Amino acid sequence: MSDTPHGPHHVHRGEIVDFQTYDDDRAATRTEVMALKRPRRIHVGEHLTFLFENHDTIRYQIQEMVRVERIVREASIQQELDTYNELLGGPGQLGCALLIEIEDEAKRRPLLEAWMGLQERLYAVTADGDRGYAGFDPAQVGRGRLSSVQYLTFTLPSPPVSIGCDFPGLEAEVALDEEQRAALAADLASTRG
Numbered sequence: 001m002s003d004t005p006h007g008p009h010h011v012h013r014g015e016i017v018d019f020q021t022y023d024d025d026r027a028a029t030r031t032e033v034m035a036l037k038r039p040r041r042i043h044v045g046e047h048l049t050f051l052f053e054n055h056d057t058i059r060y061q062i063q064e065m066v067r068v069e070r071i072v073r074e075a076s077i078q079q080e081l082d083t084y085n086e087l088l089g090g091p092g093q094l095g096c097a098l099l100i101e102i103e104d105e106a107k108r109r110p111l112l113e114a115w116m117g118l119q120e121r122l123y124a125v126t127a128d129g130d131r132g133y134a135g136f137d138p139a140q141v142g143r144g145r146l147s148s149v150q151y152l153t154f155t156l157p158s159p160p161v162s163i164g165c166d167f168p169g170l171e172a173e174v175a176l177d178e179e180q181r182a183a184l185a186a187d188l189a190s191t192r193g
Contacts, residue, residue, distance in 0.1 A: 006190070007088070007090055007091055007191060008091075008190065008191065009054065009055045009088055009187070009190040009191045010035065010055070010058075010085040010088055011055060011058055011059045011062060011079060011081060011084065011085055012081070013078065015059055016059070016062055016063060016066060016077060016080075016081070017063070018066075018072070019039050019063075019066050019067040019070055019072075021072070022063050022066065022067055023067060026067070029060065029063070029064060030060075032056075033056060033060040035058055036054070036056055036057055036183075037051070039045075039177075039179040039182075040052040040053070040054070040057070040096075040180070040183055040184070040187075041181045042174060042176065042180060043174065044163055044164060044165055044172050044173070044174050045165060045170055045171075045172035046147075047100055047101050047102060047108040047111075047170065048098060048099070048100060048101070048122075048165060048170070048172070049098070049099040049101060050095055050096045050097075050098055050126045050152075050163055051096055051097045051098075051099065052095070052096040052183075052184060052185075052187065053087055053088055053095050053096060053097070054088070054186075054187040054190065055088070055170045055190060056059050056152055058084045058085065058088055060086060061084055062080050062081060062084050065080050065084075065104070066080065070158075087151055088091070088191075089135075089153035089154075089155075089191070090153075091191050091192055092155055092156065092157070092188070092191055093135075093154060093155050093156070093190060093191060094124070094153065094154045094156065094160070094184060094187055094188055094191075095151070095152070095154075096152050096153075096154070097149055097150070097151055098119070098122065098149070098150040098151075098152055099148065099149055100112065100115070100118070100146065100148045100150070101148075102148070108148070109145065112145040112146045112148060113144055113145040113146075115146055115167065115170070116144070116145065116146060117167065118146060118165070118167045118170065119134065119146065119150050119152065119169075120133065120134075120136075121133075121165055121166050121167035122134040122152065122156075122163075122164070122165050122167075123163070123164050123165070123166065124154045124160035124162070124163050124164075125154060125160060125161055125162045125163075125164065125173070126156060126157065126158045126159065126160060126161060127158060127159075127161050130157065132154050132155060132156050132160075133154075134152040134153065134154055135152065135153045135154070135155060136150060136151065136152050136153075137151065156188060158188075159181060159184050159185035159188050160176060160181075160184055161175065161176055162175045162176055162180060163176065163189070
Protein backbone atom coordinates (compact mmCIF):
# COMPACT_ATOMS: atom_id res chain seq x y z
CA MET A 1 0.00 0.00 0.00
CA SER A 2 1.44 3.33 -1.01
CA ASP A 3 0.54 7.00 -0.75
CA THR A 4 2.76 7.71 -3.75
CA PRO A 5 0.85 8.18 -7.00
CA HIS A 6 2.09 6.51 -10.18
CA GLY A 7 2.86 9.80 -11.91
CA PRO A 8 2.59 13.55 -11.45
CA HIS A 9 -1.01 13.59 -12.69
CA HIS A 10 -2.31 10.75 -10.52
CA VAL A 11 -4.50 11.20 -7.46
CA HIS A 12 -2.90 10.46 -4.09
CA ARG A 13 -4.43 9.42 -0.79
CA GLY A 14 -4.14 12.84 0.85
CA GLU A 15 -6.55 14.28 -1.73
CA ILE A 16 -9.42 11.96 -0.80
CA VAL A 17 -11.61 13.06 2.08
CA ASP A 18 -14.13 11.02 4.05
CA PHE A 19 -17.57 10.72 2.46
CA GLN A 20 -19.27 12.97 5.02
CA THR A 21 -16.81 15.83 4.47
CA TYR A 22 -17.08 15.32 0.71
CA ASP A 23 -20.89 15.49 0.91
CA ASP A 24 -20.64 19.04 2.35
CA ASP A 25 -19.25 20.42 -0.94
CA ARG A 26 -20.47 17.76 -3.35
CA ALA A 27 -22.86 19.98 -5.33
CA ALA A 28 -20.19 22.59 -6.06
CA THR A 29 -17.61 19.93 -6.85
CA ARG A 30 -19.99 18.18 -9.22
CA THR A 31 -20.71 21.42 -11.10
CA GLU A 32 -16.98 22.09 -11.51
CA VAL A 33 -16.22 18.55 -12.69
CA MET A 34 -19.10 18.48 -15.18
CA ALA A 35 -17.63 21.66 -16.71
CA LEU A 36 -14.24 19.90 -16.92
CA LYS A 37 -15.76 16.82 -18.51
CA ARG A 38 -17.65 18.68 -21.26
CA PRO A 39 -14.66 19.39 -23.57
CA ARG A 40 -13.22 15.94 -22.80
CA ARG A 41 -16.30 14.14 -24.21
CA ILE A 42 -15.70 13.54 -27.90
CA HIS A 43 -18.19 11.85 -30.22
CA VAL A 44 -16.78 10.03 -33.25
CA GLY A 45 -19.35 8.74 -35.69
CA GLU A 46 -22.71 7.42 -34.56
CA HIS A 47 -21.60 4.90 -31.93
CA LEU A 48 -18.33 6.00 -30.32
CA THR A 49 -17.89 8.43 -27.43
CA PHE A 50 -14.44 9.04 -25.96
CA LEU A 51 -14.42 10.29 -22.36
CA PHE A 52 -10.94 11.61 -21.65
CA GLU A 53 -9.96 11.72 -17.99
CA ASN A 54 -7.61 13.89 -15.99
CA HIS A 55 -6.54 14.25 -12.37
CA ASP A 56 -9.66 16.18 -11.33
CA THR A 57 -12.19 13.96 -13.10
CA ILE A 58 -10.58 10.83 -11.63
CA ARG A 59 -10.44 12.36 -8.14
CA TYR A 60 -14.16 13.10 -8.48
CA GLN A 61 -14.89 9.50 -9.50
CA ILE A 62 -12.92 8.15 -6.54
CA GLN A 63 -14.75 10.49 -4.16
CA GLU A 64 -18.07 9.40 -5.63
CA MET A 65 -17.17 5.72 -5.11
CA VAL A 66 -16.10 6.41 -1.51
CA ARG A 67 -19.40 8.25 -0.96
CA VAL A 68 -21.72 5.74 -2.63
CA GLU A 69 -20.03 2.68 -1.13
CA ARG A 70 -19.43 4.42 2.24
CA ILE A 71 -15.80 3.30 2.08
CA VAL A 72 -13.74 3.97 5.20
CA ARG A 73 -11.08 1.24 5.24
CA GLU A 74 -7.69 2.51 4.13
CA ALA A 75 -7.01 -0.61 2.06
CA SER A 76 -10.30 -0.16 0.20
CA ILE A 77 -9.61 3.52 -0.47
CA GLN A 78 -6.14 2.61 -1.75
CA GLN A 79 -7.69 -0.01 -4.04
CA GLU A 80 -9.97 2.66 -5.54
CA LEU A 81 -6.96 4.96 -6.00
CA ASP A 82 -4.96 2.23 -7.74
CA THR A 83 -7.86 1.23 -10.00
CA TYR A 84 -8.82 4.73 -11.08
CA ASN A 85 -5.25 6.05 -11.40
CA GLU A 86 -4.59 3.25 -13.87
CA LEU A 87 -7.18 4.84 -16.18
CA LEU A 88 -4.99 7.95 -16.47
CA GLY A 89 -2.08 6.09 -18.02
CA GLY A 90 1.53 7.07 -17.56
CA PRO A 91 3.85 9.87 -18.70
CA GLY A 92 3.02 11.10 -22.19
CA GLN A 93 -0.33 9.32 -22.21
CA LEU A 94 -3.94 10.43 -22.29
CA GLY A 95 -6.39 8.00 -20.70
CA CYS A 96 -10.01 7.66 -21.67
CA ALA A 97 -13.04 5.45 -21.51
CA LEU A 98 -14.62 4.59 -24.82
CA LEU A 99 -18.36 4.09 -24.75
CA ILE A 100 -19.71 2.01 -27.62
CA GLU A 101 -23.27 3.23 -27.79
CA ILE A 102 -25.82 1.02 -29.49
CA GLU A 103 -29.34 2.06 -28.54
CA ASP A 104 -31.19 -0.82 -30.18
CA GLU A 105 -30.84 -3.67 -27.69
CA ALA A 106 -31.54 -6.31 -30.35
CA LYS A 107 -28.57 -5.07 -32.41
CA ARG A 108 -26.17 -4.56 -29.48
CA ARG A 109 -24.79 -8.09 -29.09
CA PRO A 110 -24.45 -8.82 -32.84
CA LEU A 111 -22.65 -5.52 -33.39
CA LEU A 112 -20.31 -6.00 -30.40
CA GLU A 113 -19.45 -9.40 -31.91
CA ALA A 114 -18.98 -7.95 -35.41
CA TRP A 115 -16.80 -5.14 -34.12
CA MET A 116 -14.16 -7.37 -32.51
CA GLY A 117 -10.84 -5.65 -33.08
CA LEU A 118 -12.36 -2.16 -33.00
CA GLN A 119 -10.17 -1.20 -30.02
CA GLU A 120 -7.10 -1.67 -32.26
CA ARG A 121 -8.41 0.80 -34.86
CA LEU A 122 -8.88 3.92 -32.71
CA TYR A 123 -6.39 6.73 -33.06
CA ALA A 124 -5.44 10.30 -32.21
CA VAL A 125 -3.77 12.62 -34.72
CA THR A 126 -1.24 15.26 -33.67
CA ALA A 127 -0.71 18.63 -35.39
CA ASP A 128 2.18 17.23 -37.45
CA GLY A 129 -0.08 14.48 -38.82
CA ASP A 130 1.26 11.59 -36.74
CA ARG A 131 -1.37 9.01 -35.91
CA GLY A 132 -1.10 7.31 -32.51
CA TYR A 133 -3.25 4.22 -32.03
CA ALA A 134 -4.88 3.48 -28.69
CA GLY A 135 -3.35 1.11 -26.20
CA PHE A 136 -5.71 -1.20 -24.33
CA ASP A 137 -5.70 -4.12 -21.93
CA PRO A 138 -6.53 -7.33 -23.84
CA ALA A 139 -8.20 -8.62 -20.65
CA GLN A 140 -11.11 -6.22 -21.23
CA VAL A 141 -12.02 -7.93 -24.51
CA GLY A 142 -14.48 -10.77 -23.92
CA ARG A 143 -14.76 -14.04 -25.74
CA GLY A 144 -16.19 -13.38 -29.15
CA ARG A 145 -17.41 -9.85 -28.45
CA LEU A 146 -16.37 -6.46 -27.16
CA SER A 147 -17.47 -4.91 -23.92
CA SER A 148 -19.47 -1.74 -24.54
CA VAL A 149 -16.96 0.17 -22.38
CA GLN A 150 -13.26 0.06 -23.22
CA TYR A 151 -10.44 1.75 -21.30
CA LEU A 152 -7.78 3.17 -23.59
CA THR A 153 -4.56 5.12 -23.46
CA PHE A 154 -3.02 7.20 -26.22
CA THR A 155 0.76 7.67 -26.09
CA LEU A 156 1.42 10.95 -27.86
CA PRO A 157 4.48 13.16 -28.41
CA SER A 158 2.23 16.23 -28.66
CA PRO A 159 -1.47 17.02 -28.08
CA PRO A 160 -4.08 15.60 -30.44
CA VAL A 161 -5.95 17.73 -32.97
CA SER A 162 -8.38 14.98 -34.01
CA ILE A 163 -9.68 11.58 -32.87
CA GLY A 164 -10.72 8.86 -35.24
CA CYS A 165 -11.54 5.27 -36.07
CA ASP A 166 -10.49 3.34 -39.17
CA PHE A 167 -12.36 0.11 -38.40
CA PRO A 168 -14.19 -1.01 -41.58
CA GLY A 169 -17.76 0.30 -41.53
CA LEU A 170 -17.11 2.70 -38.64
CA GLU A 171 -14.60 5.01 -40.33
CA ALA A 172 -14.85 8.51 -38.93
CA GLU A 173 -12.54 11.27 -37.75
CA VAL A 174 -13.44 14.34 -35.75
CA ALA A 175 -11.35 17.49 -35.61
CA LEU A 176 -11.16 18.77 -32.04
CA ASP A 177 -12.44 22.26 -31.41
CA GLU A 178 -10.28 24.85 -29.66
CA GLU A 179 -11.66 24.07 -26.19
CA GLN A 180 -11.14 20.32 -26.65
CA ARG A 181 -7.60 20.83 -27.95
CA ALA A 182 -6.72 23.08 -25.01
CA ALA A 183 -8.16 20.64 -22.46
CA LEU A 184 -6.30 17.62 -23.85
CA ALA A 185 -3.08 19.64 -24.29
CA ALA A 186 -3.22 20.63 -20.60
CA ASP A 187 -3.92 17.02 -19.59
CA LEU A 188 -1.03 15.69 -21.67
CA ALA A 189 1.32 18.34 -20.26
CA SER A 190 0.34 17.35 -16.70
CA THR A 191 1.50 13.77 -17.32
CA ARG A 192 5.04 14.98 -17.79
CA GLY A 193 5.25 16.73 -14.43
